[in-house]
Amino acid sequence: MSIIQTIRDKAAVLVFGIIGISLIGFLVQDAFVGGGSHLFTAPSSTVGKVNGVAIERESFDERVRAMEAQYQSQGYRVDESVRQEIQNQIWNGLISKELITAEAQKLGIDFTSKEFTELLFSENAPQEFKQQFTDPKTGVYNIEAARNAFKTLQKSKDAAQLRQVNDQLIDPIVLSQIQKKLMTIFTNGTYIPKWLIEKQNAVTGQVADISFVGLSYSTVADSSVNVTDAEINDYIQKHKDNFKQEKSRSIAYVLFNAAPNKQDSANLWNKMEELKKPLAEAADAGVFVTRQGTKSQFFDGYMNKSRIQVPVKDSLFRLSPGEVYGPYYDGNSIVIARMIGSKVLPDSVKARHILIGTINPQTGQPTLADSVAKKRIDSIQQAIAGGASFELLVTKYSDDEGSKAVFGNLGYFPNGQMVKAFNDFAFEGKTGDKGVVKTEYGYHYIEILDQKNFEQAYKIAYLSKPIEASVETDRAASAAATQFASVSRTARAFDENVVKEKLNKRIAESVKDMDYQVTGVGTSRAFIKWIYNNKPGTVSDPISVGDQYVVALITGEKEEGVQSAEEARIIVEPQLRNKKKAAQLVAKFGKYASIDEAAKNTGQQVQQADSIRFADNFKPAFGNELILIGAALNKNYQEKVSPPLAGNTGVYALQVKNLGALPNDAANVEEQRKATAMQMKQTMGYAVMQALKEAATVKDTRMKAGY
Template identity: 75%
Template structure:
C-alpha cells in the first residue's frame, strides 16, 4: 500500500513519524547518503558507475510495489512479478544516474528548500491533503507546522524509514531531477525566423514531371552482397547494430494439459452432484464446502450484469431448480436458482462510517459499543437538523468518501459489502439507517435508485478441468524418453526427425527475460538457459501445462552484431545500392526529361500539387527524395541527375513552384508549441544519453533472480 494510503488510514501514528522524519531532514540538512546509520547489506545485484545496488533495498522496493498492485486488485503472477522487478531495477538505474550527475554539477535540494516547499501552497498534493480543511479545501500550513513541532519525540525507526522512502525521497529526487533537467531545457531555443521559414516551405506546392526505374527490374542474383560488404557496412554504422548478450534455443513441448478424457471424467462427476445441489438446504453453503471456483455471492445480480453461458436457460429456472452441467471456459458448472426480485441496477448513497478496525493494521480501533453509540448519536443529530456533510467530514473513517460529504455516486449492485449493498438496493430511495459491516457501523442515506430490472441470486458450483495424474504422467514419460535420446545437440535433432516432433526455435533470449516466445512465463526456464553451456540439452522442465525439452543452440555476446546476425537487415540495403549503380548507368547521358525516359524505355509521368509535408504521392509512393527534389529550383525547367530512392532511381524536372496563403498562422504560438515539444522530449533523450554513457552491470541473474 502506498504511503499516502497509509497516511490516510493511520493518520494518528504516521503523522508523528512524518513529523520526526521531516524535522530530522530539516535540522540535519541531509540529502546525499541519508540513511540514519543503518548498516548497508553486503549483497548486491549490480553496479551503476561503480555504485552498488543493494539487494535488500531492491527486494523491499519490489515487495512494496507488489503490495500496491495487490491493493488495486491485481494478481501477482510470475509474469507480473518479473515485470515489477524490471520496473524497480530501471527506476534504481535512473535514480542513481540522476543523483550522481546532479552531485557532480553541484545540484542539491537543501533542507531549507525542502521546508519552504512543504510549508507552502506549492507543497506536493499527497502531502497537502493531510492538512487540508475538508470544509474549505484550503491547505492549513500552520496546522502542518504545528503538527511537526508538537510531534517531535516519536522514535519509531521503522515508520520513519518508511516515510523517508515512500514520501520524502521521491519528493527530493523529483526536485533534484527538475533542477538537473532545467539546465538543459532552459538552453533550448527556437528562433522566430525558423518557424517563418518552415511555414513558407510547408506552404509551397509544386508540379513535376518524372521518370524512374524500380530496383525490382534487376534480379537479385545480379547484385550479390558478400559478408565482407556487410561487415564493412556494420563497421561504418556500429551504433545501429549494437546487441545485448542473448542466447537461442531449440525446444520440443509435451502437452500435460487436461485432455478429453479428463474433461469427460469431470463432466460425469458434476452430473453426479446435481441431485446433491438440488437437495442441499443451503445452496451457498453447499457450493462453498465443495470448493467452487466461482465464490458464492450472497446477493442478487441484475439481469443485464449476468454474463455466463446458457444465460437464458439459467434465468428461466424456478427457485430450487438446477441447471447443468455446462462449460464455461475451462470450467464445468452446475447452477441452482435461489430466487429473484426487482432491484435497481445502480444507487446513489451517502454514509458516515464509524470504524471498529484500523483498515491498515486490521487491529481494533474502537469498541463495538462505542462505535454503535456514536453512529446512533449521528443518526439522531441528522434527524434533528445537523449537516450530514459536516458530520461526515468530522467523524467518517471512510477517507474515500468523507471529503465528498460521504457520497458515492451511482455504484452498481454487488460492489459494496453485503450489508451495505442490501440496505441500498433492497430498500427504497429516502431510506436512512444504521447498519453494521465488517468495518464498523454505517449511517446510510439512500439518495437515488435507477434502472430497475429483475435481479437473480444463483449458486454456481464450478470446477476447473484439470489434468489427471495419468495425463501428467504420460506427458512426463514422453518428455523423459525424448530427453534420454537427446543428450547432445545432434542427438536432439536426430530424435526430433525420428519421432517427427515439431522443433521450435526461440532466439534473442536475454538474461533477465521471464518468458520465451511460444511458452507461458517461466523465469526458472530462462535461468536454466543461462545456467548451462551452449550445446546442453535439458531434462524435462515443467513450464505451464507443458513439459519442455530444450537444447541451447547458440549465444550472442554483447557488442556489435556479426554479419550473420545483421544480414537480414543490411543485405537489402546493400543490394539496392548495387542495383542503383546499375540503373544510373541505364539512364546514360540526357539533356531533357524526355531523353532520360527514352534511354530507359520508360514514360514521362506528371504529378501536381505536391506539398513539402507530403510523405506519399500516387505514382512514386513514399519516395521522399522525389518530394524533396520537387522544390529544388536547380531542377526547374531541366532534369535532375539520377536520384537514388528506397524503391528505385528517379529523374525529376520541376515544372512549377507556387505557394498557398497562410494568413492565419500565429508564428509566436507555433514557436512556443515547438519549444515545449522540444523540452518535453529532451528529458527522455537525456536519460537515454546518461544510460548510454554509464557503466551499468546487471548481475541479478548471478544473484538468483
C-alpha cells in the same frame, strides 16, 4: 483490511509510475527518519551496478515486496509472470533513480525541508496528499488541519509509522520535485525561433509538378551482385550504434501438449450437472460451494451489477432467489451459480476509521484483550461525539499504521474490498453514519464520508471448477516428452528425431538471461535459468511449463557487443547490394541534358507526377520514393534536369515543370511557435532519460544473484 489503502492505491502513480525511483534519507525537521537513511542498509549482496554504484539486494527485494503487496491489495493475482514484471519495473526504476539523483547532485539540485513544508501546506500540495484533508462537502483543502496533524505526527515515537510516512509520502513527493527541477533546466532552455516556423510553412506550402524517368533495382539480378563480409563489417563499423546487441542465447524446442482434452472437459461438465440439484437444495449456498472446493472464493456480500463480469450475467440477473443456472463455461472453468438475493447499493464508499486491534495481522497472535479493546473504542466514540478531533485521536490510538499515516482516511474503495463486517457497515449504511464495528482485526470506529453511484447489487454463490487435465492426459504427454528427450541427447539426434516423429521444431532467438518467458512456451524463470546454466549443444530433460512439456536444444549464444557480419547480413546486404546496383544503373543513364534524353538513354518512358508536397510520403506514380519528393521541391531542377538520384527501389532523373506555393492565410506563426515549443517540452523528459541511460554503464547481475 489493507494497510495504507489510499497511499497504495492513489499515490502509486507517484511511487512507481511517474518517477519509478525513491530518495534516500530526506529529513523533515529530523522527525520523520530519525536522522539518517533507512532505505539502503549494509548490503548482503548486490543485483547490479549503475555507473559503479551498487544496487543492493536488500533494497531491491524490499521494493519488490512492497509492489507485490500493492498489487494484491488491489485484487490482482501475483503469479510468476506478474512477479517478473514487477522485478523488471523495480530494476528499471532503480536505474532511473540513480541516474537522476546523480545528475541532480552534479548540478547542485536539492529540495529542502523548507520547500517541502511550503509545498505541502499550500494550494499547490500534491493531490494525493490534499484529498486527505479536503472537506467532502465543500471541496476545500483545510491547510490548518493538515499542518496540525503533521505536528502531532512529528511527536510520534513509533519508528514503523515514521518510516512508512517517509517511504510512501515524503520520498515520492521529494523525488518528484527534484525531477521537476532537473527537467526545468532543459525545458526552460527550449526556444523555437520565428524564422524556423516561417521556413517550415514555406516548405510545407510548396507544390510541384514533375516529369521523371526511373530504373528499378529489380532490373539487375541479385546473383550478379556480390556483397562480401568485409564490406558488411566496414558498414557495421561506420554505424555501430545501429548494430549493438545484448548477450543472448538461441534454442530449438519441441512441445508436448498436456492440456485438458475434450474428454476431460466432458467429464467435468457431467459432474457439474450432478451438483445442480444439491446446490439448489442446500440450506446455506455459501457453505455448500466452499465445501465443494469452488475455484472462485465465495463472497458473502452483494456485488454491484456493473462489477459482475461473467459471460452469462444477464441470465443470472433474471434468476429469482434460490434458482440455479448452469453449467456454463467461464474461460477454462465450468460453473453453476445460485441466486441468493439482490438490493440497491453504492458502488464505492469513502470512509475513515480508527482501529483498536486485538490481533497481530502478520502472526495472528492476540495483542489486546477483547474487553479492553471494546472499552477503548467506546471511549473514542464518546470523545468524538463530544467534539474531540478525529485526526488527533486516530494519530494517538489507531492500530492501522497505514491509514494512521493519512489520519484514518481510506479514500474511495469498491464494494467487496473490505472484510465483511466493515464492508456491510460502509455500503448498507448512509453518508454521515458513524459507528463501532467488530471485525477479525479488532474494533473499528467508522465514519462514512461519501457514497456514490447507487445501482442494483446481487448476492450469488458460484461453484466454479477448473477444467484440468486428467492424470492419464498428463502422463501421456510426459511419457512422450521423456521418450523423445532420452533418444535426442545431441543436436544431430534432436533434429533427426524431430523429422522421424513428425514433430514441430520451433526456434527462439535472442533469449536474454533476465527474460521470464519464451514466446510459444510460456512463463518460466526455471526454463530460462536452464538455458543459461548449460552449454550450447545441450538437450534438456522434459521441463513442465504451464500445460505442456518442453524439450529444448541450446543452439547458440551471442556475446554483448556489436553484431558480426553473419548476424547483420540480413539487414545490411540488401542496402549494400542496392548501392552497387545503383552504380550500374547510373552508368546506363549516361550523359543527358534533358529528361527526354535520360529516357532515351535508359529505354524508358517519361512519366508525370503532379501536386507533390513536402508532407507526402507516397505518390501513386512512384510509391514512397522520398528522394523524388525532396528533389521535386528543389528549384535548381526547374531550369535543368537532375542528375541520377539513387532511391529506395531504383535510380531516377527528374525535371521540375512547375513549382509554386499554396496560400496559407490562416497560419498563425506565433501560435505555431508556441505549440512546437510545448511539444518539444513534453518530450524532453523522455529524451533526457534516454540520453542518461545511453551514457551510463549498467551491469545487471540479477542472474548471478539467483533471480
